[in-house]
Amino acid sequence: MTTRDETTAATLDADPVQGHGYTANKEAYLRRLKRIEGQVRGIARMVDEDKYCIDILTQVSAVTKALHAVSLGLVEEHIGHCVVGAASEPDPDLRAEAIDVKVKEAADAIGRLLR
Amino acid sequence: MTTRDETTAATLDADPVQGHGYTANKEAYLRRLKRIEGQVRGIARMVDEDKYCIDILTQVSAVTKALHAVSLGLVEEHIGHCVVGAASEPDPDLRAEAIDVKVKEAADAIGRLLR
Amino acid sequence: MTTRDETTAATLDADPVQGHGYTANKEAYLRRLKRIEGQVRGIARMVDEDKYCIDILTQVSAVTKALHAVSLGLVEEHIGHCVVGAASEPDPDLRAEAIDVKVKEAADAIGRLLR
Amino acid sequence: MTTRDETTAATLDADPVQGHGYTANKEAYLRRLKRIEGQVRGIARMVDEDKYCIDILTQVSAVTKALHAVSLGLVEEHIGHCVVGAASEPDPDLRAEAIDVKVKEAADAIGRLLR
Numbered sequence: 001m002t003t004r005d006e007t008t009a010a011t012l013d014a015d016p017v018q019g020h021g022y023t024a025n026k027e028a029y030l031r032r033l034k035r036i037e038g039q040v041r042g043i044a045r046m047v048d049e050d051k052y053c054i055d056i057l058t059q060v061s062a063v064t065k066a067l068h069a070v071s072l073g074l075v076e077e078h079i080g081h082c083v084v085g086a087a088s089e090p091d092p093d094l095r096a097e098a099i100d101v102k103v104k105e106a107a108d109a110i111g112r113l114l115r
Numbered sequence: 116m117t118t119r120d121e122t123t124a125a126t127l128d129a130d131p132v133q134g135h136g137y138t139a140n141k142e143a144y145l146r147r148l149k150r151i152e153g154q155v156r157g158i159a160r161m162v163d164e165d166k167y168c169i170d171i172l173t174q175v176s177a178v179t180k181a182l183h184a185v186s187l188g189l190v191e192e193h194i195g196h197c198v199v200g201a202a203s204e205p206d207p208d209l210r211a212e213a214i215d216v217k218v219k220e221a222a223d224a225i226g227r228l229l230r
Numbered sequence: 231m232t233t234r235d236e237t238t239a240a241t242l243d244a245d246p247v248q249g250h251g252y253t254a255n256k257e258a259y260l261r262r263l264k265r266i267e268g269q270v271r272g273i274a275r276m277v278d279e280d281k282y283c284i285d286i287l288t289q290v291s292a293v294t295k296a297l298h299a300v301s302l303g304l305v306e307e308h309i310g311h312c313v314v315g316a317a318s319e320p321d322p323d324l325r326a327e328a329i330d331v332k333v334k335e336a337a338d339a340i341g342r343l344l345r
Numbered sequence: 346m347t348t349r350d351e352t353t354a355a356t357l358d359a360d361p362v363q364g365h366g367y368t369a370n371k372e373a374y375l376r377r378l379k380r381i382e383g384q385v386r387g388i389a390r391m392v393d394e395d396k397y398c399i400d401i402l403t404q405v406s407a408v409t410k411a412l413h414a415v416s417l418g419l420v421e422e423h424i425g426h427c428v429v430g431a432a433s434e435p436d437p438d439l440r441a442e443a444i445d446v447k448v449k450e451a452a453d454a455i456g457r458l459l460r
């Protein structure tokens with residue numbers, strides 16, 4: 001959507017050094033995703049070796065949980081960075097609109113996680 | 116747990132050809148897991164390239180949903196294969212116990228998915 | 231759906247005394263649902279009294295968790311009663327069909343819980 | 346926790362008219378919760394009348410979904426009201442702390458919803 005892209009661009013323009021909310025923890029996220037990727041590969045190996053279905057399900061639940069933790073971290077950083085960033089916009093009209101966009105984005109993303 | 120392992124062994128002994136419930140769809144599961152692994156790698160790439168957090172969250176939700184679909188398939192096959200297999204045990208005492216074990220395993224696995 | 235209704239009728243005809251899987255625990259389910267109803271009323275009271283949104287959210291999560299526990303109990307009893315009941319059908323053709331119907335119903339219900 | 350209560354008090358002091366984020370939609374929330382309460386009572390009636398377990402499960406899923414929608418509304422309003430309110434605090438030290446508290450509360454609440 002153009003609205004979001006423009007807002008994103010605005011956020012980046014306003015704060016080119018800090019980047020996104022998760023940038024400070026980028027290495028930690030990459031390590032966690034690397035581990036999740038390995039877990040998914042492990043599940044494929046279990047299927048390939050005809051492991052017991054319940055044991056495979058336990059591993060799938062573990063990966064889902066790890067992904068939820070990643071999501072939660074990203075949502076927290078979106079709120080603390082993007083929403084708060086929008087709330088710091090000096091122009092009150094732009095601010096109200098930027099807040100609406102960022103809060104709506106957060107809520108939509110949380111809604112997708114809950115489904 | 117020994118209880119489960121023994122039951123697993125019993126199931127395999129009783130039916131070495133059919134394997135587990137998911138064996139018939141093994142290739143399909145491996146393809147799906149391969150795709151999920153690629154999606155996780157794609158998320159790591161998005162983080163590495165400082166993509167917008169909400170877009171990353173959308174991808175994480177997609178992977179979670181794909182994993183849920185895999186779980187659901189495995190649960191369905193566990194019920195249709197392991198639970199039904201236990202219910203076909205000719206000795207009534209062994210049958211009652213085998214059913215209890217398999218139903219409990221299914222419920223525990225579903226409980227882990229819901230959490 | 232007619233298919234399900236017919237199967238349901240068949241199950242009830244075949245076993246009029248035992249009723250459904252949850253019948254043995256009917257009183258316990260009614261007590262749990264009564265408690266959940268009270269919790270929902272408590273949340274409405276919190277909203278009415280302008281309680282802090284996070285405290286309301288905590289209560290909503292508690293109700294959701296209690297409902298998940300009820301669901302899980304019903305699913306477990308569906309598997310242990312309806313699926314196993316279908317697997318005990320003496321006529322092999324009717325049995326295969328009955329199992330398919332009951333397993334599919336269980337998987338669909340679990341799928342709805344996961345969404 | 347005292348920290349939260351103090352912050353809450355501060356928020357209310359700062360803005361006694363607006364109340365919480367959900368206050369503007371209070372009547373709508375009360376109506377939705379009333380409907381959910383009725384749905385839970387309907388489920389109890391289904392159990393009491395020995396309705397088919399899968400039909401009960403479908404209703405439980407519907408209530409869970411309705412509660413998720415309520416949660417999501419409350420989270421959205423918490424972010425748009427409490428987090429943004431904290432970001433508008435003029436004193437930079439108080440602001441940083443207030444934002445941290447509110448963002449952490451939001452993330453914890455979302456984490457409880459995901460579990």
